[in-house]
Amino acid sequence: MEKFTKFKLKNSKKKETLKSDNLDEITNPLLEKFKVCHGRTFLNNSLESNYYFPCDKETIEIGALGHLTRKQLWDGNYSSPTEEKLLSGATVLEIGCGGGYWTVEMALDYPSSTFVGIDINSDLFPSDNQRPSNVGFLECNVILGIPFPLNTFDFVFVCNMWAAFTEPQWDQLIKEIVRVLKYDGWLEMVEGDPMFKNTGKTLKSIVEVSVEPFYKEKGISPDVINLLPKFIEQNNELTDFGYSKVNAPLGDWNGYFGFVMLKSVRKFMEEFAYMPDTIIVSKEQFLRMLDDFEKEACEIKTSMDLYRFFARKVQIN
Numbered sequence: 001m002e003k004f005t006k007f008k009l010k011n012s013k014k015k016e017t018l019k020s021d022n023l024d025e026i027t028n029p030l031l032e033k034f035k036v037c038h039g040r041t042f043l044n045n046s047l048e049s050n051y052y053f054p055c056d057k058e059t060i061e062i063g064a065l066g067h068l069t070r071k072q073l074w075d076g077n078y079s080s081p082t083e084e085k086l087l088s089g090a091t092v093l094e095i096g097c098g099g100g101y102w103t104v105e106m107a108l109d110y111p112s113s114t115f116v117g118i119d120i121n122s123d124l125f126p127s128d129n130q131r132p133s134n135v136g137f138l139e140c141n142v143i144l145g146i147p148f149p150l151n152t153f154d155f156v157f158v159c160n161m162w163a164a165f166t167e168p169q170w171d172q173l174i175k176e177i178v179r180v181l182k183y184d185g186w187l188e189m190v191e192g193d194p195m196f197k198n199t200g201k202t203l204k205s206i207v208e209v210s211v212e213p214f215y216k217e218k219g220i221s222p223d224v225i226n227l228l229p230k231f232i233e234q235n236n237e238l239t240d241f242g243y244s245k246v247n248a249p250l251g252d253w254n255g256y257f258g259f260v261m262l263k264s265v266r267k268f269m270e271e272f273a274y275m276p277d278t279i280i281v282s283k284e285q286f287l288r289m290l291d292d293f294e295k296e297a298c299e300i301k302t303s304m305d306l307y308r309f310f311a312r313k314v315q316i317n
Helices: 023-033 057-074 083-088 101-109 167-180 201-218 224-234 252-274 283-300
Strands: 007-009 034-037 040-043 091-095 114-119 135-140 153-159 181-192 238-249 303-313
Touching: 057 101, 057 238, 057 252, 057 303, 083 153, 091 101, 091 167, 101 114, 101 135, 153 167, 167 181, 167 224, 181 224, 201 252, 201 283, 224 238, 224 303, 238 252, 252 283
Parallel strands: 091 114, 091 153, 114 135, 153 181
Antiparallel strands: 007 135, 034 040, 181 303, 238 303
């Protein structure tokens, strides 16, 4: 169980007493966890983490917008056939919960169930007065394992984690999820197809100078929407594999929702501008490219597909 030791509860009642007036002793733990680049806060990747994007107030806002648009596209927060369990009282885990929007909203919708959100950065968690009593949050790095016993959860939800894991880590994560799932429990994973529909020259250039170098440098696979079904179907403890696919319009050619979707994608793409070790153009040039992309998407009716993959755990005889 050694791999499960590197986590801590958010808002722990225990307080440590500082025994030194040396400012370095106070600030060093913060400096070890975070670094600042171009005015944005990042996790210090000397830690065992693959999360390279900013993690600050703007990140929370982007996460909120992404949650709202996905809910609108699917007309709901999940696609797995789990409602009966949720109504009667289930235990639910969200991996990579970020600001906790999905977890908190689900907890309000299903007050008989218990929800836990885990993330590598507890600074993004909602405060105690922003969460219902049936929600808890835990800081942990799931690359080191999921810190719960065998057969703990009825439902495990993972969303928009395409940039967090290498291909072998995805395989290991799914095995860990299966370990903590109860029999007849459901796994659901949500990701977008990086191959947009109706793409123009500007978007292709943006991908070439930002996304492709990111994949190459960080060892992240661009084929996550094919990797996840493969690893799920290869696991002999999972059955009833299925998926739900929606198409998201990017631009006001599809009305106000398309306008919001485009702004959501634009805001996320801006994160690359603050990662100088990844993009191969200047920040200013990249932001101009994003301006051109917005115009282009509206003109040629760009869209993207999003998927929810789900499967049920069965007992192996």
